[in-house]
Amino acid sequence: MRPTSFDKFLMRCRIYQLWRFVVLNIKILKAVHHEKTS
Amino acid sequence: MAKVVIIGAGFAGHTAAMYLGDAIGREHEITVVHKFDYFGFVPSWVWLGIDAVKPEHTIFKLKPIYDKFNVNFVQGSVTAVHPDENYIVLDQANNAGPASLEYDYLIIATGAHMNYDATPGLGPKKFTQSICHYDTAIQARDAYLQSVERMKRGERQKLVIGTGHPLAACQGAAFEYITNIHHDLSERGIRDKAELVYLTNEPEIGDFGVGGINVVTKGGRIAKGGDLIEDAMDEFGIGKAVRRGVKEVDAKKVYWEDFEGNYGETDYDFAMLIPQSRGVTFKFFDKDGQDISSKVCNPGGFVFADGIYGLPYEDLVKNANAWPAQYYNPTYKNIFSAGIAFAPPGPISAPHTTRNGTVITPGAPRTGMISGVIGRVVAFNVIDMIRTGRMTHRERMSEMLAVCIASNGKSLWNGSAIVMIIYPIVPDHSRYDNKEGRDMFVTKVERGISGAWLKQMVETTFMHKFRGRIGWQFIPE
Numbered sequence: 345m346r347p348t349s350f351d352k353f354l355m356r357c358r359i360y361q362l363w364r365f366v367v368l369n370i371k372i373l374k375a376v377h378h379e380k381t382s
Numbered sequence: 383m384a385k386v387v388i389i390g391a392g393f394a395g396h397t398a399a400m401y402l403g404d405a406i407g408r409e410h411e412i413t414v415v416h417k418f419d420y421f422g423f424v425p426s427w428v429w430l431g432i433d434a435v436k437p438e439h440t441i442f443k444l445k446p447i448y449d450k451f452n453v454n455f456v457q458g459s460v461t462a463v464h465p466d467e468n469y470i471v472l473d474q475a476n477n478a479g480p481a482s483l484e485y486d487y488l489i490i491a492t493g494a495h496m497n498y499d500a501t502p503g504l505g506p507k508k509f510t511q512s513i514c515h516y517d518t519a520i521q522a523r524d525a526y527l528q529s530v531e532r533m534k535r536g537e538r539q540k541l542v543i544g545t546g547h548p549l550a551a552c553q554g555a556a557f558e559y560i561t562n563i564h565h566d567l568s569e570r571g572i573r574d575k576a577e578l579v580y581l582t583n584e585p586e587i588g589d590f591g592v593g594g595i596n597v598v599t600k601g602g603r604i605a606k607g608g609d610l611i612e613d614a615m616d617e618f619g620i621g622k623a624v625r626r627g628v629k630e631v632d633a634k635k636v637y638w639e640d641f642e643g644n645y646g647e648t649d650y651d652f653a654m655l656i657p658q659s660r661g662v663t664f665k666f667f668d669k670d671g672q673d674i675s676s677k678v679c680n681p682g683g684f685v686f687a688d689g690i691y692g693l694p695y696e697d698l699v700k701n702a703n704a705w706p707a708q709y710y711n712p713t714y715k716n717i718f719s720a721g722i723a724f725a726p727p728g729p730i731s732a733p734h735t736t737r738n739g740t741v742i743t744p745g746a747p748r749t750g751m752i753s754g755v756i757g758r759v760v761a762f763n764v765i766d767m768i769r770t771g772r773m774t775h776r777e778r779m780s781e782m783l784a785v786c787i788a789s790n791g792k793s794l795w796n797g798s799a800i801v802m803i804i805y806p807i808v809p810d811h812s813r814y815d816n817k818e819g820r821d822m823f824v825t826k827v828e829r830g831i832s833g834a835w836l837k838q839m840v841e842t843t844f845m846h847k848f849r850g851r852i853g854w855q856f857i858p859e
Contacts, residue, residue, distance in 0.1 A: 345474070345603065345604070345609055346609050346610075346612075346613045347613055347683040347829075352474075353804060354830070355798065355829055355831075355853065359830045361830045361832040361834070361835075364828065364830055365832035365835050368828075368832060368833075369836070371803065372552060372785055372803065372858075373858075375824045376783060376858040377839075378808065378824070379805065
């Protein structure tokens with residue numbers, strides 16, 4: 345499914361991207377923890 | 383006192399050396415043998431290839447790091463391993479002539495040997511460029527800058543980036559390189575002078591040798607991560623030539639065969655094509671001097687580990703446990719292989735044979751994070767063996783997480799990146815009851831400037847870790 349124009353707007357929106365940066369870091373750390381403990 | 387020898391100081395070997403040195407370096411003898419006296423941060427060579435980073439910023443000297451960890455360092459190339467008598471032979475040891483090194487445990491972490499000869503005309507000594515090694519990445523940068531100069535003079539240039547062999551791996555690096563070229567040419571104001579073509583052996587865009595990455599969308603539907611990547615390529619005006627196995631290259635053209643068995647050619651002015659990779663280039667000899675390399679390695683030179691080999695692909699996809707867990711050699715249990723050096727039991731992507739009998743299949747990726755994780759697992763198992771005689775650590779690629787960040791420009795202001803989180807790398811259909819065989823809550827693909835920040839953060843923290851600076855153990859591989 346191709347990204348919509350709203351998705352593309354979010355890709356460029358720096359405030360949203362800052363939020364995604366935080367979320368991605370947490371997601372990756374959680375996934376690494378899950379992988380190490382599973 | 384046990385003797386541990388590590389051949390290779392890339393992501394896997396260097397990680398193993400640091401964990402081993404930290405845990406048992408004072409009581410036991412840890413030695414690293416590496417061809418070069420530096421560690422190269424391979425992911426940055428994508429940027430080196432477009433002159434976005436200085437070469438010296440992507441490497442650092444190994445010896446000062448190993449001195450901190452009580453690890454011996456020998457610069458040299460291994461020519462033979464004698465596993466019955468537990469020693470290796472080097473052609474040069476710190477430029478002091480041939481030498482041999484005894485071991486109790488041997489870790490082979492030689493990375494990928496670029497097999498340019500598998501494709502006639504391929505490679506930096508012939509017609510195409512490669513960003514796979516430090517010196518060749520510098521050469522690729524110089525060739526790229528020459529192309530840039532021609533574009534500045536008003537000439538049109540065709541740049542072909544991708545894979546240079548039907549069985550090549552590392553499509554991610556090629557994809558990242560071409561998107562960085564797009565970004566760099568746009569910044570230089572000459573993007574309209576370049577035609578960019580991504581030529582790949584993948585069955586579809588976004589396969590990356592892991593069989594593609596399906597994700598759950600916000601609406602709860604399953605979507606192909608490849609769609610996001612394809613969309614980015616369309617936005618960047620990058621031409622797509624998929625399902626193509628490169629057979630030969632000359633000074634002007636790349637000759638390929640496609641999945642349907644049709645032959646064709648693509649002309650180019652600048653080409654960076656990833657070759658087929660090979661495993662170890664040295665031989666193994668038994669106590670009688672007989673070459674036993676075929677017992678230890680597969681025909682590609684990759685070292686057999688504790689996986690199940692020889693399964694047809696249909697059975698392999700159903701058996702995630704066929705992938706090695708502890709990375710010891712079944713014939714010589716004191717020999718471990720880490721990172722790219724271990725022999726995968728097969729490809730992750732479905733293999734394809736053309737009507738002419740050519741197998742076109744992207745190889746299983748084992749670089750970066752995967753190499754680092756295996757290096758850590760192997761180091762912990764060697765420590766276990768020395769301390770207790772029993773290994774307790776295991777991590778199959780079907781249990782392993784991978785985070786891949788494909789940047790599009792190095793800038794923190796107007797760059798971006800595609801972040802791919804894949805768990806597990808090898809689908810495990812017995813554990814995850816979905817078509818993908820993956821944890822769909824963890825597996826993700828997204829694009830934006832946050833990816834560029836993440837990439838920069840990863841580069842900084844990884845260089846910190848690999849330099850063994852304070853808190854290095856807490857930074858994940």
